[in-house]
Amino acid sequence: MHPSSLDHARRMWAGLARVPIVFPPRGGVSVVASPESWLCPPGWAGIVVLGGATIATVPDSRSVEFVRDALLAQSGQATIDLDRLRATSRISDVLGPATLAYLDAGDFTAVHSTADVEKLPAAHRDLRSFLASAGDADRDESGLEEIMSAAFVVRDGQDVIAAAGYRSWPDSVAHLSVLTAAGHRGRGLARLAASAAIAEALEDGMLPQWRARPEPSRRVARALGFRELGTQVSIRLTT
Structure with a gap:
């Protein structure tokens, strides 16, 4: 770092x-x-x-x-x-x-198969439907309801099953929010969606921040190059 x-x-x-x-x-x-x-x-x-x-x-x-x-x-x-x-x-x-945890641009381990990631407005009905279907604890922990960026989503058919985005914090810090549907975890979807959101934040000159309590979320961050400070x-x- x-x-x-x-x-x-x-x-x-x-x-x-x-x-x-x-x-x-x-x-x-x-x-x-x-x-x-x-x-x-x-x-x-x-x-x-x-x-x-x-x-x-x-x-x-x-x-x-x-x-x-x-x-x-x-x-x-x-x-x-x-x-x-x-x-x-x-x-x-x-x-x-x-x-x-924070990410320098030079440490970013991007996921390159981002063709499966779709960019949606944060208020898009498909994202809102995805969040409504999540449990309260997962939805609140993710913070996705508060993102200011676009949402980067992965679908299964028509349904959103993973999403990521970020809030703009002071001093050009991009606070990441990520969520995967409970039945689709362990497939790398959080990393896939988050990679697209992080790439946009870095392109805009922002410092990506990942704040997490659960160990699975921390593992995703480390896989993307974040360092816990x-x-x-x-x-x-x-x-």
Whole structure:
């Protein structure tokens, strides 16, 4: 991974904090109060680790010291130890962790049989029908309902069975969304659809981002050339 890509990703996440913050040197932790942070749900604390450095936002200044101390105990790690976090009395709920992976253009392992991929408007009825048929958990995890790009789909007959696209995040980051119908997984369709979406994002000069929790999704990302650089987690603090 080119250092500029890590810097690019860090700059984007720091901007989502909605208050001034920068990633410290590797092993360091920076925590700020930001009630309007986009790193986490409203009222929660958001934590992002990239390249071994950590930033976090908390909903009020009273929580800064607590979260900083909890994270310093884990400084330098690539991921957050959730068991240690949950063991603290002030944490009532946790979302994540989600792995954050990024792709340099030179590392892209494209799928070349993209003749089977069709490009549709994000609002196309066939994509909407595909999403409606998916379970709530899979649909929400994929994020496909929120894409801003076109949808890149694979069909079985007339039915869409896999789709990918991306949202445009700040600083020209392309946040990938991918979903394959439950009965068609394990055939490389997610990689096929995602490859087409990634190629368009790279052509537009964007940095592809893959955020995932399930291991199968992470395997698809690695097969396409993504490198895991860190993790994101949100915690809800008791008052």
